[in-house]
Amino acid sequence: MTRVSANRGRMARLRGLVFNAILQKELRSSGRRKSTYLIRGGYAALFSAVTLVAVGTLLPRLEFESATAQAQMLTAFARALVLFVTWFQFLTIALISPAITSPAICEEKQLGTLSALMTTPLSSLQIVLGKLAGRLYQVVILVLISAPMLLAVRVFGGVPAETIVAFTSVTLATALLGGTMGILFSMWHTRAAAAAIFALLTLGLLFLAPPMIYFAIQQTNMFGLSGVLGISTGNVNALVPLGIASSPPITLAALTEEGPTTLGYSWIAGTPFDRIWVASVVILVGMSGVLVLIASAVLRRLMRSEAGGSASLDEKEETEKRSEKRRRRLVRLGARPIYWREVSRQWIESRFQLGILVFVLATTFGYAYWRIDLSEEPMHLIMGLAGLGVIVLLASVQTTGAISGERDAQTWDVLMTAPVSTWRVLMDKYLASVVRLWPILFFVAAHFAFSAIAGHLSWLGAAMVLMLVATPPMLFLATGLLLSMIFRKGVVASIANICLILAMWGGIPVLIVFWTELRGQHNYYSSDNTAEMVLHVTSPLGLIGSIITDDISMNWRTRGNTFNLGDESVKRPVMFLVVAGVSAAHLLLAGGVLAIARRFFVRCSGRTS
Amino acid sequence: MIEIKGVTKEFGKLVAVDDLTLSVGAGEVFGFIGPNGAGKSTTMKILACLLRPDTGSAFVDGHSVMSEGDAIRRILGYMPDVLGVYDDLTVEEYLHFFAAAFNLPRKQRKATIDGVLELTDLTEKKRSMVESLSRGMKQRLGVARVLVHDPKVLLLDEPASGLDPRARIEMRELLTELGRMGKCLIVSSHILTELAQMCSSIGIIERGKLLFAGSIDEAYRRMGVGDRVRIRLESADAPLEALSKAIAGDERTQSSRVADGSIQIELVPGQTSHHFLIEMLIARGQRIAAFTPEAPRLEDAFLTLTKGQVQ
Numbered sequence: 001m002t003r004v005s006a007n008r009g010r011m012a013r014l015r016g017l018v019f020n021a022i023l024q025k026e027l028r029s030s031g032r033r034k035s036t037y038l039i040r041g042g043y044a045a046l047f048s049a050v051t052l053v054a055v056g057t058l059l060p061r062l063e064f065e066s067a068t069a070q071a072q073m074l075t076a077f078a079r080a081l082v083l084f085v086t087w088f089q090f091l092t093i094a095l096i097s098p099a100i101t102s103p104a105i106c107e108e109k110q111l112g113t114l115s116a117l118m119t120t121p122l123s124s125l126q127i128v129l130g131k132l133a134g135r136l137y138q139v140v141i142l143v144l145i146s147a148p149m150l151l152a153v154r155v156f157g158g159v160p161a162e163t164i165v166a167f168t169s170v171t172l173a174t175a176l177l178g179g180t181m182g183i184l185f186s187m188w189h190t191r192a193a194a195a196a197i198f199a200l201l202t203l204g205l206l207f208l209a210p211p212m213i214y215f216a217i218q219q220t221n222m223f224g225l226s227g228v229l230g231i232s233t234g235n236v237n238a239l240v241p242l243g244i245a246s247s248p249p250i251t252l253a254a255l256t257e258e259g260p261t262t263l264g265y266s267w268i269a270g271t272p273f274d275r276i277w278v279a280s281v282v283i284l285v286g287m288s289g290v291l292v293l294i295a296s297a298v299l300r301r302l303m304r305s306e307a308g309g310s311a312s313l314d315e316k317e318e319t320e321k322r323s324e325k326r327r328r329r330l331v332r333l334g335a336r337p338i339y340w341r342e343v344s345r346q347w348i349e350s351r352f353q354l355g356i357l358v359f360v361l362a363t364t365f366g367y368a369y370w371r372i373d374l375s376e377e378p379m380h381l382i383m384g385l386a387g388l389g390v391i392v393l394l395a396s397v398q399t400t401g402a403i404s405g406e407r408d409a410q411t412w413d414v415l416m417t418a419p420v421s422t423w424r425v426l427m428d429k430y431l432a433s434v435v436r437l438w439p440i441l442f443f444v445a446a447h448f449a450f451s452a453i454a455g456h457l458s459w460l461g462a463a464m465v466l467m468l469v470a471t472p473p474m475l476f477l478a479t480g481l482l483l484s485m486i487f488r489k490g491v492v493a494s495i496a497n498i499c500l501i502l503a504m505w506g507g508i509p510v511l512i513v514f515w516t517e518l519r520g521q522h523n524y525y526s527s528d529n530t531a532e533m534v535l536h537v538t539s540p541l542g543l544i545g546s547i548i549t550d551d552i553s554m555n556w557r558t559r560g561n562t563f564n565l566g567d568e569s570v571k572r573p574v575m576f577l578v579v580a581g582v583s584a585a586h587l588l589l590a591g592g593v594l595a596i597a598r599r600f601f602v603r604c605s606g607r608t609s
Numbered sequence: 610m611i612e613i614k615g616v617t618k619e620f621g622k623l624v625a626v627d628d629l630t631l632s633v634g635a636g637e638v639f640g641f642i643g644p645n646g647a648g649k650s651t652t653m654k655i656l657a658c659l660l661r662p663d664t665g666s667a668f669v670d671g672h673s674v675m676s677e678g679d680a681i682r683r684i685l686g687y688m689p690d691v692l693g694v695y696d697d698l699t700v701e702e703y704l705h706f707f708a709a710a711f712n713l714p715r716k717q718r719k720a721t722i723d724g725v726l727e728l729t730d731l732t733e734k735k736r737s738m739v740e741s742l743s744r745g746m747k748q749r750l751g752v753a754r755v756l757v758h759d760p761k762v763l764l765l766d767e768p769a770s771g772l773d774p775r776a777r778i779e780m781r782e783l784l785t786e787l788g789r790m791g792k793c794l795i796v797s798s799h800i801l802t803e804l805a806q807m808c809s810s811i812g813i814i815e816r817g818k819l820l821f822a823g824s825i826d827e828a829y830r831r832m833g834v835g836d837r838v839r840i841r842l843e844s845a846d847a848p849l850e851a852l853s854k855a856i857a858g859d860e861r862t863q864s865s866r867v868a869d870g871s872i873q874i875e876l877v878p879g880q881t882s883h884h885f886l887i888e889m890l891i892a893r894g895q896r897i898a899a900f901t902p903e904a905p906r907l908e909d910a911f912l913t914l915t916k917g918q919v920q
Contacts, residue, residue, distance in 0.1 A: 190697070330702055337709035345697060410693025414754070417657050418710035419682040608661040608674050 018129045020122060026134020035492040036138065042499070043092075044145045046507065047085060051149055053511060054081050071157075078156035083256055084510065086167040089146055090174065090252055092502055097139050097175040098199035099397060099494045101182030103192035104131040105299065110190065110408055118303045125296040132179055132292065139175045143168060162260050166277035167252065173284035174248045178203050180291040187298045188353065191345075191405070192490055193397045198353075200393055205360065206287075210243035210250065216367070241265075245279035338415075338425055342402075342432030374456045377552050380448075380465075384544040387444035388469045391437055395473035396497045398436060399480035401490030402429045403604070408490070412605075422601045426481060426594060433477045444469055460572060461551035464579040468540040468547075471586040476501055478593035485597060485604040505539045512538070540582060547575070610635045610762060610793040611656065616665035618651050618817075625651040627817035628665070633795060633810070635761070638788035640808035641797040642911055648817040649797040650690055653764045656795070657687040669762055683711070686755030690766040690797075692747055696740035700731060700750060703739055704757055711758035721757060729753040729783065745776040752783065763787065765796045769803060781807050805907040813911060825907065826879075832910040835863055835876040837903040838883055842871075843896040852893065861885060871899075 030036045054077065065073060108114045117127060150164050181203055185195040217239075241263040244250045254261060254276055261276050268274045273282065333340045372379040406412040415425075448462035457465075479500055483493035550563045563575040570578070611633040618626040626648045633639045641649045654660040655667055658678040666673060672680040695703055701722065708718045726732045729749040734742060742750060748768060755763055768784070769777050777800070785807045788794055798804050804811065805825060812822040821828055829835065842849070849867045856874055857865035863875045874886065883902055890897060 330705055333702075333705050333709055334715070335709060335712070337706045340709070341695065341698070341706055406693075409695070410689070410691050411695060412693070413654070413657075413659055413689050414687070414693060415710070416659055417682055417685065417687040418707060419679050419712065420710050421679075607678055608655075608658045 017126055018133045020126050020130045021120070022122065022127050022130025023134045026131060027137065030134070030138060033489070033492075035487055035489060039138075039492065039495060040141060040145065043142050046499075046503070047146050047149055050085070050507070050510065051081065051153075074156040078153045079159055081153055082150055082159045082164065082167075085146055085150060086164070086171070087252065087256075088502065088506055089143065090167070090171045090248070091506075092499065093139055093143060093171050093175045094178055094203065094248070095200065095393075095498045095502075096142070096495050097136065097178035098182035098185075098203060099196045099491055099498065100138060101132060101135045101179040102186045102189075102195035102199055103489075103491045104135060104183050105186040105302075106190060106192040106195055107408070114303060123296070124299040124303065125292070128183060128292055128296045128299055132176075132183055136175060136179045139179065140172065143172055143175070160259065163255060166255055166260055166275075169281050170248050170251055170255075170277055170284075173281040173288075176288045177206075177284045177291070180288045180295065184291055184295040184298065187295060187302055191401065193401045193405075193494065196397050196491075196494060197394055200397075201390070204390075207247045207249055210247040212364070214240065214243050238265075241276055242279065245276050246283045248280060248284065251277055251280040336424070336428055338420065339428035339432050342429055343435055374451060374454065375552070377549055380451060380457065380548045380552065381545065383444055383447045384465050384469065384548055385541055387440065387447075388472065388540060388544060391440050391444075391469065391473045392476055392501060394437060394440070395433070395476040396480060396501055397494045398433045399429065399477050400484050400493035400497055402433075402481055403484040404488055404490040404493060405484075407488065416605055416607055422598055422605070422607075426597055426601060430477060430481055430594065433480075434474065437473055437477075441470055457548070457551050460576060461547050464547050464576060465544055467579055467583040468544050471583040472540055475586045475590040475593065478590040478597065482593050482597040482600065485600050505541065509538050540586075543579065543582060547579070610637070610670055611795070612666075612668040613652070613656070614666050616652070616655060616662040616667055618648075618655060618660060618662050624817045626655070626662070629814075629817070629819050630665075631812060631819060631822055633793055635793050636788065636791045637810055638784065638794045638796065638808045640804035640811040641795055641814065642801060642804060642811055642907070643797075643814035647814045649814060650766050651817075652814070653687065653766050653795065653797065656762075657685060657764055658682065659687075683758070684761045685764065686758070686760035686762070687764045688751045688755050688766060688768060690770070692751045694739045694747060694750065696738070698739055699736050700726070700739060700742070701735045703750065704753060707754050708757050713758060721759075725753040725756045728756065728786075730779065744771045745773060748772055748776070748780070749783075752780070756787075760792070762793045763795070765794065767797055767799070769798055769800055777803065801907040801911055811907070821910075828907070828910045830878040832878075832913040834906070834909045834913065835878045835880055836883070838874045838876065838886060839899070839901040839903065840872045840874070840886065840890065840897060841899040842890070843898045847895055852890065852895065855893070856886065856889060859885070859889070 105114075108117065122130075147168065150168075151161075153159065154161065154164070178199065181199040182196060185199040185202070186192065189195040189198070241261075244254050245263070262269075262274045263276055263279055265274070272278055329344055332344075368379060368382070374380075403412070406415060445466055448457065448465055451457040452459045452462040476497060480493065480497045483496050483500075484490065487493040487496065546564055562569045562571055564570075565575065565578060611631070613629055613631040616626055616629045617624065629648070629652060631652075641652070643649050651660060655662050655674060656669060658674050658681050661675065666675065668674070669681045670684055672684075674681060695706070698706065704722045704725065705718060708722060713721060723732070726735055729752055731746065731749055731753060734746060739747070739750065748771065752765070752768060755765070765784070769780050772780060781803050784794060784796060788807070788809070796804065796808065808825065810822070810824050811828055813820045813828070821831060823831075842852075849870075849872060853865045853867050853872045853874075856862055856872065861877055861880050863877050865872060865874045867873075876883070883900075887897065887900065
């Protein structure tokens with residue numbers, strides 16, 4: 001009897017870790033926000049639209065095929081659709097989950113409610129788990145939205161149920177890891193956007209770590225260090241399945257290519273854990289658990305320092321130390337205070353974090369430059385594509401808190417009573433965000449300039465890549481600013497902006513391909529020039545890949561004069577015109593969005609005139 | 610300086626401000642009194658060009674809030690009830706930020722900021738981070754901020770809320786000084802005794818309706834609130850009830866009652882001389898041990914006028 005009641009008590013305590021007042025509060029407040037339903041509705045509408053267009057394009061063509069061909073086409077269609085949806089879902093969720101959880105503690109700090117939480121009997125672990133569960137609940141709903149459609153498509157065959165379960169499980173586990181990362185970084189930052197960016201970058205590094213480690217070990221073997229370190233080629237190869245399992249995108253890539261494969265370790269053979277995707281889920285959940293424990297320890301420290309007063313002795317000393325730096329900073333405040341304030345805000349709030357970041361970047365890039373042959377594509381592709389990815393990612397969350405952040409901090413009304421014009425507020429916030437991106441742009445530019453000087457790339461190729469890397473962020477900074485006015489919560493604006501990027505770079509090209517098919521102009525499964533060209537033009541990623549690959553492997557070495565655009569071979573001036581057109585389109589769109597934002601500003605600012 | 614004519618503002622079904630008409634002159638310190646949710650902050654936001662009224666018009670120094678926002682912003686300083694400050698700046702940087710936002714010439718900024726810091730007693734905190742300031746100091750920083758561009762009109766929403774007694778007295782002195790400097794001040798507060806001490810006129814608002822606007826004396830007169838006098842007699846055997854009845858019969862008194870061994874008298878509004886009471890008591894052979902006049906209280910006028918209803 002006593003044991004039963006003790007067990008019950010233990011269970012109640014365990015339940016209380018997650019199902020506590022924090023979770024209830026998070027669910028209530030998200031349930032009252034219109035944006036919650038807007039995001040869910042938008043997500044469902046997007047998937048439904050893709051499915052309907054896809055089905056709509058396929059059905060007319062089935063009429064002219066034999067029964068066997070029809071079955072084969074349906075199977076291929078089901079597989080293509082499921083893969084598109086699951087990959088799109090994975091990318092969206094991986095990007096959204098840290099963005100959703102990153103304001104969790106930042107908001108508490110900003111509103112000064114952390115001290116109120118301290119007076120409750122809730123432990124820091126309960127607070128972290130409650131916040132995490134409350135916010136990830138939204139992500140789970142988003143993942144479940146697509147489940148009926150994925151299962152319905154299975155009617156056509158071609159996609160084993162295990163693949164869908166595997167994709168969904170890995171996506172959810174990734175969301176858990178991303179969400180935990182967001183919570184952890186929100187403790188170290190006062191701005192949710194900064195926390196989200198660092199969480200996303202760390203997540204990216206974690207995903208890249210297994211292949212990099214594998215590559216590093218292989219290099220070690222090549223240098224004959226295997227004997228010293230006791231690592232043989234056989235050992236390295238045995239670790240490959242585990243490496244695949246510890247990086248969700250690689251796990252999903254393996255699932256896409258080969259379906260659910262086993263790890264191949266004898267000690268777990270025959271158990272459910274002998275699956276790469278299961279191992280991936282276990283690893284991700286395990287990592288999340290460790291991060292939750294770290295987060296709760298950090299929160300405990302944070303609460304203790306909050307209890308010590310807003311101005312501890314250390315802070316005061318620090319303030320004195322910084323006063324000279326601040327005096328110099330003040331000199332730069334000219335006639336544009338909003339720009340000055342935005343530029344002078346610190347993204348990395350401690351030297352420790354800055355140190356870690358510099359170390360990681362210096363080690364990674366130092367090693368890469370040392371080992372990778374610059375006359376081959378990989379390093380240039382990494383710099384071009386990853387550079388664009390990182391800059392766009394930063395741009396997507398940088399301006400989304402520009403207006404809503406002021407509202408949250410209750411500084412908006414005060415600012416609006418100053419005689420600063422609408423355009424100045426917008427442009428200063430926008431330009432300051434552009435300036436913040438400058439270091440990364442400069443880094444990418446330095447790489448391509450060096451490559452052009454060293455003769456690995458043509459000057460034109462380098463210039464085209466830089467144009468494509470530099471212009472899309474301008475558009476997404478502008479959309480972020482507009483969304484920041486539309487949505488009261490910065491996190492919702494960030495999610496909407498990320499979805500916009502995914503829709504532009506993934507959704508629109510896919511819809512165009514489907515649309516082309518609907519008009520019966522091309523065969524969906526054959527290579528399609530128009531569609532491929534459209535894909536290249538709407539997504540700078542494809543264009544950058546083409547330029548670098550062609551410039552190095554074909555044109556530059558052989559002093560050729562053409563680039564591949566889809567299946568077409570185009571001359572350099574044409575390619576330049578295409579790139580210039582894409583860049584100009586991004587800039588024009590950015591200008592248009594800013595003009596809309598200006599009109600919208602009058603409505604949202606509350607100013608009467 | 611400030612003219613509000615028939616302004617109404619609704620938020621859905623809630624009428625925050627209902628056909629409000631008000632006029633405040635230059636050099637006037639106007640106390641805006643009302644229960645929570647009465648419409649004080651909404652009125653101030655309309656004047657600060659932060660809310661568009663549904664009907665009616667409002668002017669600040671002759672400029673319409675509907676069409677001349679830029680002109681108004683240059684001459685107006687608004688301190689909201691919930692003071693949001695940029696926590697990551699120092700006090701000096703915060704004020705420099707707003708000096709630049711109000712287009713103060715660069716050369717003037719330092720002297721102006723030093724001046725307002727001196728006025729608000731924040732000079733020593735100049736290099737402290739805003740987040741490290743106490744609530745009272747943040748309130749003073751809010752006042753310093755609205756003074757940076759030397760506005761003609763100041764709208765201060767609950768400037769003394771959360772301040773300790775000393776800080777409240779200092780804030781009161783500061784606002785009185787600003788009034789003396791010829792600025793037009795609209796101050797809302799729940800601490801009515803302080804408003805009574807520093808305001809030249811008041812407005813009482815409830816459920817969006819302006820119930821009264823005018824000088825404090827006029828408020829007392831209109832609400833029937835007069836001076837009070839408490840008299841204690843030397844003799845323990847004095848016929849207090851009979852004396853109280855006699856005093857109550859005088860046309861200059863409003864009421865008289867015996868409480869705590871003394872006679873408590875309320876004079877008719879506007880009756881400020883009390884000597885007739887002494888004469889009456891002496892004429893009846895009484896010796897006065899204590900004679901304590903009490904000024905009328907704004908709270909009484911407020912309670913008389915309002916019903917304590919909230920929306």
